[in-house]
Amino acid sequence: MVSKRLSEKQQRILGFLQNFLSEHHFPPTVRDIQRGCDISSTSVVDYNLQVLQKSGHIRRSPDISRGIELLGQERGGLLRFPSPRRVPILGAIAAGQPIPVFDDVPVEDRETVEVPQSLAGNTNQMFALRVRGQSMIDALIDDGDIVVIEPVTRVRDGEMVAAWLKNEQETTLKKLYRENGRIRLQPANRTMQPIYADPNNVEIKGRVAAVIRNM
Amino acid sequence: MVSKRLSEKQQRILGFLQNFLSEHHFPPTVRDIQRGCDISSTSVVDYNLQVLQKSGHIRRSPDISRGIELLGQERGGLLRFPSPRRVPILGAIAAGQPIPVFDDVPVEDRETVEVPQSLAGNTNQMFALRVRGQSMIDALIDDGDIVVIEPVTRVRDGEMVAAWLKNEQETTLKKLYRENGRIRLQPANRTMQPIYADPNNVEIKGRVAAVIRNM
């Protein structure tokens, strides 16, 4: 029943199965899997499905189209679909205020928000903040918007970050570029002017993964 | 949407669907239903499935084997998973182009996006559009953003709508206000100026329910 490690391809298939099942409510065909997992031949899909069946991850009904069932103990019974990606809304953010730490927030009855599945990052660590005021308007972020933040300290050039400017005592959401010894903080709105700052004055609090605006 | 009473045969089919779904975890074929409900012909099954779809009890994916999904609250048995709020992304939207109709979009490989649960509207009818270009910048909507649209023709004052300006041949996303005989289209960005239009020149395509920006 239990067996050795799944290959990368088999894990990919398993993931695709979950996604497909949550989007449609019926299983995919062999050829759906082939396309979705970028596999060259249907026979390869069939081969790996056999492995997955032997290892107890799925069940197949022979000669039946889409006859694939996801077994998996961690989502047994009613819970057979991937849990929605929910992240807690920890508080508000506004220019001139530090980003709140999330330790002292009561774990229960936290408001949460569902984020698009395409955010493949480690959802566990993510959190969201509700924007207060229109100080982020140059980043195309309005009062009331929700920003989803992945708490990382290292970011690539061009990524939107939540940055704390120490001297100015101000939090801002901007795209970050490193340019010969200084940091350029570029507003999302191309008509606005960038800010140039000393690296020592910038503390990266996290990467902005998404912005959600309900209306 | 709502329709008259279901025939005895249609109720039988609905019941069979529930049973089948709870035994196997994939939908039945037309011929499975034929046998299971003791129906003489596949065309009769097809006919009644069409009726059930029109009445909103099921959803069918054309040309897809077992492409039947049970809708509504009467989903019984194991099938009671919380339906993820997924809406299809039907295409792109840009100023100067009409909003695409969604009938001629291939059902398969439609991209979808998960929307926050707080959108309590009838998610079935909703769809999403990917914004192309920066023509919506005054509505705080950037190139690449995804707007979730609920197709309604009646909106309340102050709601953000997708409006088609007939004379200008242009689609725009703005807040709508009715003011003594004319319509005011107010950009979301308060620093921008509103547009005043004749009611006959404005065709409301839907209400903007949310904006999602991935980064």
Add this chain to the structure above:
DNA sequence: TCTGAAGTAAAACGGATGTTCTCTTTAGCC
């Protein structure tokens, strides 16, 4: 009784789809 709409029957078409077959490639091992 006539008539049109709803429902049923049976068969056939053609694309969808699981499976199999043969052949190659890769990886570990002596």
Add this chain to the structure above:
DNA sequence: GGCTAAAGAGAACATCCGTTTTACTTCAGA
């Protein structure tokens, strides 16, 4: 190198299965 098992490629096959077409039946309402 040479051998073997695992894995992949590509094509072909046989069936599965949604859909269409044509014809027939039932039934309510004018």
